[in-house]
Amino acid sequence: MGIKMQRDELQVFLEKEFPQVSGDFTVEDVSEDGVRVRMHVSERNLRPGGTVSGPSIFALGDVAVYLAILANIGPEALAVTTNASVDFMHKPKANTDLIGKVRLLKLGRVLAVGDVLIYSDGMDAPVARASMTYSIPPKRA
Amino acid sequence: MGIKMQRDELQVFLEKEFPQVSGDFTVEDVSEDGVRVRMHVSERNLRPGGTVSGPSIFALGDVAVYLAILANIGPEALAVTTNASVDFMHKPKANTDLIGKVRLLKLGRVLAVGDVLIYSDGMDAPVARASMTYSIPPKRA
Amino acid sequence: MGIKMQRDELQVFLEKEFPQVSGDFTVEDVSEDGVRVRMHVSERNLRPGGTVSGPSIFALGDVAVYLAILANIGPEALAVTTNASVDFMHKPKANTDLIGKVRLLKLGRVLAVGDVLIYSDGMDAPVARASMTYSIPPKRA
Amino acid sequence: MGIKMQRDELQVFLEKEFPQVSGDFTVEDVSEDGVRVRMHVSERNLRPGGTVSGPSIFALGDVAVYLAILANIGPEALAVTTNASVDFMHKPKANTDLIGKVRLLKLGRVLAVGDVLIYSDGMDAPVARASMTYSIPPKRA
Numbered sequence: 231m232g233i234k235m236q237r238d239e240l241q242v243f244l245e246k247e248f249p250q251v252s253g254d255f256t257v258e259d260v261s262e263d264g265v266r267v268r269m270h271v272s273e274r275n276l277r278p279g280g281t282v283s284g285p286s287i288f289a290l291g292d293v294a295v296y297l298a299i300l301a302n303i304g305p306e307a308l309a310v311t312t313n314a315s316v317d318f319m320h321k322p323k324a325n326t327d328l329i330g331k332v333r334l335l336k337l338g339r340v341l342a343v344g345d346v347l348i349y350s351d352g353m354d355a356p357v358a359r360a361s362m363t364y365s366i367p368p369k370r371a
Numbered sequence: 372m373g374i375k376m377q378r379d380e381l382q383v384f385l386e387k388e389f390p391q392v393s394g395d396f397t398v399e400d401v402s403e404d405g406v407r408v409r410m411h412v413s414e415r416n417l418r419p420g421g422t423v424s425g426p427s428i429f430a431l432g433d434v435a436v437y438l439a440i441l442a443n444i445g446p447e448a449l450a451v452t453t454n455a456s457v458d459f460m461h462k463p464k465a466n467t468d469l470i471g472k473v474r475l476l477k478l479g480r481v482l483a484v485g486d487v488l489i490y491s492d493g494m495d496a497p498v499a500r501a502s503m504t505y506s507i508p509p510k511r512a
Numbered sequence: 513m514g515i516k517m518q519r520d521e522l523q524v525f526l527e528k529e530f531p532q533v534s535g536d537f538t539v540e541d542v543s544e545d546g547v548r549v550r551m552h553v554s555e556r557n558l559r560p561g562g563t564v565s566g567p568s569i570f571a572l573g574d575v576a577v578y579l580a581i582l583a584n585i586g587p588e589a590l591a592v593t594t595n596a597s598v599d600f601m602h603k604p605k606a607n608t609d610l611i612g613k614v615r616l617l618k619l620g621r622v623l624a625v626g627d628v629l630i631y632s633d634g635m636d637a638p639v640a641r642a643s644m645t646y647s648i649p650p651k652r653a
Numbered sequence: 654m655g656i657k658m659q660r661d662e663l664q665v666f667l668e669k670e671f672p673q674v675s676g677d678f679t680v681e682d683v684s685e686d687g688v689r690v691r692m693h694v695s696e697r698n699l700r701p702g703g704t705v706s707g708p709s710i711f712a713l714g715d716v717a718v719y720l721a722i723l724a725n726i727g728p729e730a731l732a733v734t735t736n737a738s739v740d741f742m743h744k745p746k747a748n749t750d751l752i753g754k755v756r757l758l759k760l761g762r763v764l765a766v767g768d769v770l771i772y773s774d775g776m777d778a779p780v781a782r783a784s785m786t787y788s789i790p791p792k793r794a
Binding site: 248250273274284285292310312313314315317319 | 388391418424425426452455456460
Binding site: 313315317319320335336338343345347355356359361363 | 736738740742743758759761766770778779782784786
């Protein structure tokens with residue numbers, strides 16, 4: 231297919247279109263197979279004991295797959311999440327950034343599917359696995 | 372089984388144990404079959420156009436099923452989410468609280484399962500459906 | 513919306529279009545909210561100890577939600593499953609039919625979502641819960 | 654960890670313990686990261702047009718992750734599926750075997766998680782993705 235948005239373009243798009251999460255995520259790598267995204271973990275992402283919250287892990291999975299889709303279709307489309315499935319497998323390391331590594335598995339006319347392994351930065355075993363389906367609205371003629 | 376924690380006890384527990392989300396959720400109803408929880412939607416839950424974010428919907432589903440479990444086993448246990456599956460079905464109403472209605476489907480020795488329909492307050496059709504599995508740690512002797 | 517296919521019409525449709533599963537399923541009830549479908553459990557659905565296999569439980573969930581969609585849109589469409597999430601909660605009763613009770617949660621232009629509780633006939637607690645998403649192909653002009 | 658059951662041992666175990674599916678599956682490869690399993694597609698796995706049925710795809714995902722767990726813990730345990738999430742992404746090729754490639758993501762004391770990409774033999778794009786959670790019963794003392 232060919233990448234339609236590079237790392238810096240995705241980062242700018244994210245900050246412009248989603249100011250509510252501005253500063254939370256850094257796009258670290260983009261390739262045809264997927265993207266790698268860092269979540270900068272801060273106080274509001276934490277739960278007692280310093281662990282990263284479930285909704286924060288979900289948010290990283292969601293945004294990372296979304297960016298992998300945009301990298302392949304460009305910024306014009308407004309994809310929306312229709313389904314998410316998450317396995318929480320290990321407790322995240324306290325006060326540590328999360329890294330999401332996406333595989334884009336399907337990029338259809340109507341639906342796109344990706345999955346993502348989420349790691350505490352510097353750890354080998356993933357803390358979570360998520361798969362996400364996005365509905366891609368029809369192109370305006 | 373019999374309810375082990377009433378509405379006010381769940382509310383106090385939530386605010387004490389999870390100060391990070393204090394004020395976000397109100398326990399509205401508790402019965403043997405489940406609970407009803409309100410999410411007070413505020414600026415940080417929103418996305419462009421005033422819609423409520425996916426991670427916020429996830430957060431409501433997660434906390435609502437957790438509270439339904441606690442209502443039945445009491446405050447001593449530290450249940451952790453192991454799996455979540457979410458269908459996002461309709462766009463939430465702008466700037467409107469969300470209501471989560473939980474059915475507790477299984478309360479086993481090791482695993483508990485509940486599902487939750489999530490509504491924009493005042494709307495008939497659910498905006499999302501989620502099912503959540505929690506691992507219940509063994510009792511300390 | 514109004515029901516477009518009644519119980520007998522769904523049964524005839526199922527047997528004609530899916531001869532491979534003919535005789536496996538009986539449509540027991542149809543209403544605007546959903547359908548109830550019985551799976552006639554036979555030797556090939558069983559695993560050691562007489563328990564009903566996971567793929568059989570999946571098959572019942574899949575066909576039951578499919579029939580609930582057809583009941584509402586009529587026989588002309590060819591919906592395909594795009595996502596399924598299943599929680600296996602209790603061991604099914606040995607050598608006993610399964611009953612699936614569907615709630616149709618969304619019937620959109622492109623996607624339909626339903627969930628189903630699956631019971632061993634005569635038991636109170638569900639053995640499994642499943643949610644299914646179907647993609648509905650565009651109408652031929 | 655080290656592999657506790659090699660390819661031939663898994664094959665023999667499968668045929669002995671699950672005579673109902675004997676001949677349906679061949680274990681093709683086993684390594685510390687996962688397994689590759691072939692489903693021999695036959696008439697009863699098919700739907701109109703020769704496509705492989707959803708329950709058959711589910712069955713392959715389920716058995717493949719199960720075998721990946723057994724490869725790592727040995728034949729003594731009786732793991733049961735507690736959760737499955739499946740994305741159906743492309744129509745399988747008609748009358749063609751399916752290949753499941755498992756990644757074992759977590760092998761805990763109580764729960765094991767794996768995911769599997771499922772291919773029509775000889776095709777590049779996966780037809781489905783599944784993640785499976787198994788509950789591992791405590792060892793008998």
